[in-house]
Amino acid sequence: MNGKYRSQNWFGKTGKDGFIYRAWMKNQGIPTHEFDGRPVIGICNTWSELTPCNAHFRELAESVKHGVYEAGGFPVEFPVMSLGETLIKPTAMLYRNLASMDVEESIRANPVDGVVLLCGCDKTTPSLVMGACSVNIPTIVVSGGPMLTGKFQGKDIGTSDVWRFNDAVRSGAMDQDQLVMAEASMCRSRGHCAVMGTASTMASMVESLGLSLPHNAAIPAADARRKVLAHLSGIRAVELVRNQVNISDILTKEAFENAIIINAAIGGSTNFIIHLLAIAGRIGVDLSLDDFDRLSRNVPLIANLQPSGKYFMEDLYYAGGIPSVMRELDSFLHKDCITVNGKTIGENFQKEECYNRQVIATVNQPFNELSGVAVIKGNLCENGAVIKPSAASSHLLQHTGKAVVFEDIEDYKARIDDPNLDVDENSILVLKNVGPKGYPGMPEVGNMGIPTKLLAKGVTDMVRISDGRMSGTGFGTVVLHVSPEAALGGNFAVVQNGDLISLDVPGRSITLHVSEEELKERKKRWKPRIKNYDRGYVHLYQTHVEQAHLGADLDFLKGSSGSEVTRDSH
Known part of the structure; x- marks a missing residue:
């Protein structure tokens, strides 16, 4: 290395190379002494x-x-x-x-x-x-x-209220004009x-x-x-x-x-x-x-x-x-x-203080005994899934219900508000094929909206499970990042309508009540539903992205390759 710092391999050089590196930078009005090491x-x-x-x-x-x-x-x-x-x-x-x-x-x-x-x-x-x-x-x-903080109709609002406003509009409790007023009040x-x-x-x-x-x-x-x-x-x-x-x-x-x-x-x-x-x-x-x-x-x-x-x-x-x-x-x-x-x-x-115990509580008297994160495992997610207990409904943290399955995001959008959808407040909504490969990028659609027919009955939360993610502003009893995702053909890929699923957050488990023999038979009949992209970055991503439990990075980017340039061109 020329000089003490990495940059001197450019600016510290003499002759043609140093001339090129410094001269073109000087067209921005940078004086010579800026390049002095x-x-x-x-x-x-x-x-x-x-x-x-x-x-x-x-x-x-x-x-x-x-x-x-x-x-x-x-x-x-x-x-x-x-x-x-x-x-x-x-x-x-x-x-x-x-x-x-x-x-x-x-x-x-x-x-x-x-x-x-x-x-x-x-x-x-x-x-x-x-x-x-x-x-x-x-x-x-x-x-x-x-x-x-946003201000709307005398109340503090923020991004989390988007989900509340959406449900209010869908249920008829809020009209479009009010929604536009809220829209102008939030990001101020x-x-x-x-x-x-x-x-x-x-x-x-x-x-x-x-x-x-x-x-x-x-x-x-x-x-x-x-x-x-x-x-x-x-x-x-x-x-x-x-x-x-x-x-x-x-x-x-x-x-x-x-x-x-x-x-x-x-x-x-x-x-x-x-x-x-x-x-x-x-x-x-x-x-x-x-x-x-x-x-x-x-x-x-x-x-x-x-x-x-x-x-x-x-x-x-x-x-x-x-x-x-x-x-x-x-x-x-x-x-x-x-x-x-x-x-x-x-x-x-060490010298910091708390100035408002309503905002920052103590460990001995916490705002909520439940942690913000829990990892659950079971035959529905062999490599794990995550849930945010602090944003969930306590009565749903241990729950068994019948699956209402949406095979992909288009299926969900087409049927979630169908008055004939076979669903009740005890059902568990399951959304497949929104994981890293299945819906390239793993979108924030895991906190599925409650079916309109249930919103009308006053239902505000249900257990929801997907191989996708959820906005950090979202809330509810939502199981996310199911791994392996449905696109890979594991157990999650073959969940069917009516299957019983048990969620036990305190026990850190989630169970699909289907026999191993039946799961094997379903996998034999399973066919992938995902679209494969054959060019550009999306193709690269789909080919090399790792599963959620590994961070969804591209496999060839793991590790550090250091600060050395690939080749010195001059």
Whole structure:
């Protein structure tokens, strides 16, 4: 390597090569002394007007640059693929792995010594972290922050209310004009979802892992302190490079365990599981679905946040944020884990206080005794499935009912509101072929709507099972991520209408009451229903995606390939 830093393999060269690297950069008005061997900090930006959650990131990037310059670094901002959860079809999850490849190759191919990841919307955080893990250079994350709490008809609202509004419209309790008024009242500032949905869960995840500065997760996007955090993160990015602290130094097995414990205590999204497994696979940490249940089982829910509770991310920040939650979990956590600010996680939270016990409860008097995550296994999901007990109905956590089966999403849409659908409140809704391969990308359709005929009777929850995912803003007694998925022809693929299924969340089991002999006969007659794509990224994804219990990453992306460029072209 030429000089102290990686970037000097570009800017530190003499002759033709150095001339080319520096001369073209100088057309942006960069003076010669910027290339004198100072740390080059890449600002990986997922800004896009098609990603509304991240639409303020150009402004946030400027704050990062101020910090980098202040610390004596050289900031360079670059774009990568942005994934807007609300707009992108068929599902942003399909492109998480593609965006991670964009991040990985953009970092590796360019003269950056460290990177600041600007991410906010659901899939932008895991994709950026996954890509950075594969290169393994100094890394710090700056989240975009939650939007301010929505206000509608005298009530606080957030993304979780979308599902309530939808059921209200379907049942006739709300008309279209009211829905449009609510629509204009919910997203009233910059930022991502205001509840503990997947975006907030991911921001909490990176803070729990030690990849961000304290309070990163909860500072509202509209709060000036979000810019301050971005500025300070720019300073720390330079210091991480100077101290040669790579992302692998932060992401130890103990750090992953801390993140799992904290996620259980805050009622984080079930999507947390699939993303953390993928990140672990990239950095080389041995993590399995069983670890999530083992570490979450005795952790109570102490954050009273929607969709499991009442309050919003804005309230969490004013109450003390994730550091205050960590302090309540002192006896559960690995306090010696190092974080990007140079201190241990224990040092970061030791002086924190809680300012609102309605929002952050204590371990001894929790908001809910039930943990935010449970892993269940049985003959219906040989490799496991997940459920969020804290967002479920207590009377359904142990339940037996007859299956009402939808073979795919089109079948579901065609029949769910049919008045002749053979279903009652004790039935169990089963949706197949919405897993990673079956519906490429594994969409958030697992929290199926209640049949209209039951909504009219006042039914608000049912047991629902699928090989797909659920929005982190969703709620209900919903079993997700069934593995192996139906597209692979396992037991889940051959569930039929009328089959008895027993769910026992306390016992961590789910049972399909069909004999092994009958299941074998059904599998002989089974034919796949999925569409196979023969070109482009979707073909690549369908061919190489792993199952949900492994993180749904592409099999050839596992592990880190390092920061060495493929070939020096000059």
